[in-house]
Amino acid sequence: MTAPHLTLASASPRRRELLARLGVVPDAIVPADIDETPCRGELPRDYALRMAREKAMALEAEGFVLGGDTVVAAGRRILPKTEDEGSARACLELLSGRRHRVLSAIALKTPDGSLQERLSESVVRFKRFSDQEIAAYLASDEWRGKAGGYAIQGAAEGLVAWLGGSHSGVMGLPLYETRSLLKSAGFPIG
Template sequence: MSALHLTLASASPRRRDLLARLGIEPDAVQPADIDETPLKAERPRDYALRMGLEKAAAIEASGFVLAGDTVVAAGRRILPKTETEGEARNCLELLSGRRHTVLSSVVLRSPDGTTRSGLQESTVRFKVLSREEVNAYIAGDEWRGKAGGYAIQGSAEGLIQWIKGSHSGIMGLPLYETRALLKAAGFVIG
């Protein structure tokens, strides 16, 4: 197997789509099976980076391994990857009319075992959401499995007043940081 073989440690179709924007198609997709429970009193930045590092370490593959994690935080509170309508509703109601932080880690393990990492931080502000807007968003089902209960690449984008940071990072893979890590490791990008 070539040293330029790239394994993406994520089942996220968004991360694959984002990598394609850099002209990269992973040779393999192998989601990491790790415990994603935050540690007691763990800060969101530390959690996001730890998740990316643990996902990269969990993959047994030759060549490069690219992993990452996206965390939505309201202050020091880490919001869940929502699995129920109730969780999604709670997140949207909490985020309504206020700023929150989206932290996206990206971790690259090189064939020689060297690990490089980056963390991109964005700030997002939702408009004040009416009950009808929350209900409509929940009904659309875009929230399922999404950190903080929303996907910026979907209809939630119409509810966001502004962002400061990386749109691709909020989606799940900060492309500037990803490209920089790959180039620094000697991965050839077209």
């Protein structure tokens, strides 16, 4: 009997690294090409789950398809994946000294076409940033393409005063929920 096929619907190197921590190596990596624009009035939790579902369902692949999405939210506001220094600065200034939520959703399309999903919700509080700390973080370029303008697995981790929830979820793939989801769907995992 051959092992089931798993496709990861994400180009994120972080998600691949995190899956490897579970001893899972995807057979294929195919980024889902979907519109990631939040719907008008969509809440962060609903948006994260919808994105994970749409990514998993967008691919026609044999076996299992795993989609995921991570959303940084300040209140009801969904923060962008920062592509320029101005948006990264705006996110960092908004998050400075305050708590925010990180919602990391995963969805698994099984070989029979059914869909299962999980959501990890974490709370992160940054220290209050000085102008020099913001300038240094922006100079690092770690923020580029990151939800909320930061990557917790890099220099930003030294600015986190408190974290409640899943560190791996804040990185982009909640390992407890991912393991549980794969196991319950019959994917062989230790």
